[in-house]
Amino acid sequence: MSSTLTSTFRKQTRGSVDLVVKNAKLLLESGIARGGIGVIDGIIVVIAGDEHLPEAATVIDADGKILMPGLIDVHAHIHDPTMMEHETFTTGSKAAVAGGITTFVDMPLTNQVDTSKAVEEKIAQGEEMSIADFTFYAGMMNSDNIVAIPALIEKGIAAFKAFTCMPYQTSSGVIVKCLSAMSEYGGHLTVHAEDQGILNEFSREMDDEWDAPISHSLARPNIAEQLAIQKCINIAEQTGGHLHIAHVTTREGVHEVEKGRLRGVMVTTEVCPHHLVFYRDEMNRLGTKSKMNPPLRSKQDRAALWSALLRGNIDAVASDHAPCPIEKKDAGSEDIRNAWSGVDGIQMILRVLLSEGINKARMTYSRLLRVCSRNPARIFGLYPKKGVLRIGADADFVIVDQNREEKISNDMMESKCGWTLYEGMTMMGVPVMTFIRGTLVFKEGNVVAKPGYGKFQAMGSGNRPIGD
Template structure:
């Protein structure tokens, strides 16, 4: 690995989650070491001119699936390709998912994913999924939190007969997470309802991609979100709902937060700007490319998600980056339920959210920083190491050119995928230069990602909250 130079970023408008200010920023040893006006450049320093640009914290994508084995195949973007693509779009860190198969020990799956992630060009961390339950899972959760820097556990309420967590698993895992100071996260879709609707649609001869959104209507997501939130409320643990795609799930979050419950919501860049018309494309390959879960929705749901971000009821933006090519999607040619679920986006998220959010007036620049990095860093306990331009923070930085335009396309993306859900969309606002761990990794359209240069991010547990209300009431009897 090449030696790190000192880097002095001159004349930037620094944008943090709380304020903007003009300053020079000096980076050394992979950290931000000084912020101020007219800083002197030490020896062995490269200067970067950021006048007329914004200096942002590196983006954090809290939801990716690199190299994921799923539905009989493996996502084509491995940890190198996926994190390199992220760097090209200003995302310097990801939180990926360790997903054990049923009966696979959590620690065994964790070490397998760690091996794959050694290829990462950007920084990475993990959520670990709980897909089954016994005392060994209880034990492994403790080891992951105390020895490996994991503070979040994922629960799939969908995918019956595969990795679906039933209510018993949710209750046991949520209780253990509370004990450990970890955050439960959930994929909120009622897996039983999805399965039954899939069978009914197939029996009616609806076998193409158009059947996918029909089998996963908004009510299916809303029910699961309500149920997961209710379980978390009884147990007294905070909860994070991934890829909120519809009004039904958003309303469940709003009701709980209005009542004082600690519930956090995530929106995907794709769900914010892409609607469900792609499933009607007569070309199977193009229609199948949109198959992900939850599916893309009618436009009214996009409007609601933006309102959720504006009001603070949704907190992060992510991508669920999980790329399958046309040949892999063809496994579901005669049965939409067999189409591997997944789309890309780690490379485009920052630009899409800036263009559709900041340029439209929906978001301020500081709000953009909150939902692309700072909130994620705070929710998952790595702030201000990540998510801030501050002395002592990691030198993961983006010099953002608000005037630079780019037309998004599979032909020009760095991802290995052969489709782009944002195909043909022209965005205004794009990274001019990206720093990861104090090193320039993207500049003037050139990607200089280095295989294996990414660092694993350990995340300390949270201080457990006070006992849940039911426990206090029981003790008073």
């Protein structure tokens, strides 16, 4: 690659570098290139063909494998001090690095994060317990905490969460006020979009069929998502604030986002790995583990999600990682309403995209880079420090063996809950090494860094372009 880069680097550094990874297929913003990278003090200082790479204290031969920026999971329920039996900063970040994720965005469950003090406490907990770099959402938003938005953005928390449905349902008025604040101060509002009125009405129709897991999906029809997305996009259009739709699941939902973007509304969206793999008719076979919100949809919806992802109309893939102790799933074996809603996912995003995406020609490497790393970094104000292989960026990267097959098992899960919806599936494509700021944190099935290595990452608040 460019000898200009190398000579600039030599002038800057005048010594040997800490780490060189050579003989890789680099996923760059401009495409795939053969070569390697050099790292000093956790920062990428050189990207070059192998013949131009400098001497280094440690040299790793990637053996022709893919080297891509670490993934950024922008929706993961990792650490809630009131629900540490589900996951913690330590167990969740182990699962993250085992899945090639180098930064995650935690989202609160029951414990509110909506004051400067709560933000400071959460940063301290994460920096003590997390292996991966992290940041987090403020939420859940309600009429009382809207006033805190400017102070939270000042502290580097520029992502806010709201629901249009239970259990954290908020009014349209709150969404208007939040998006108005986004328009004024930057940052974005992420909405879990399902219309509660429709859920109420369709739930009543299920009568005594709640013993079948599929009833959970039938009680939450596509139109519930479509109407809620429509409403939020209208509000984003009126206010000019940046709206991010969490976990889109339906073809109608995707279409609403596309229509909004065509008329210039600042709306971005994400999809979850489980909605790209599983579908509604499998729910009775999969059992209570397959309950999550929004629910699994039809095969046609699944096809629409892959297609939108490939076209660039879905910006990011995010885990919505929200596992639970298995007893909370088993509690719904007679009545699915009693099961916890949520599945694992943070260890599976990259595996799913490699195996079900690249391997089955539904995804290209260029899209993989965008939906896993670059776009999440841009939408969450972490770019270009994160999400890209670039000189001056943090040396966060993952080496992937695309030709290795792996049988997914509960045993390999680093999550505290120790089970996975993907149990028994054979997948093609494995993350083999993960580095954060130039330090090896995961190698061949083993987490090799200690809790406390992870650092809080403040989000910038500027609006980011969409549809890339």
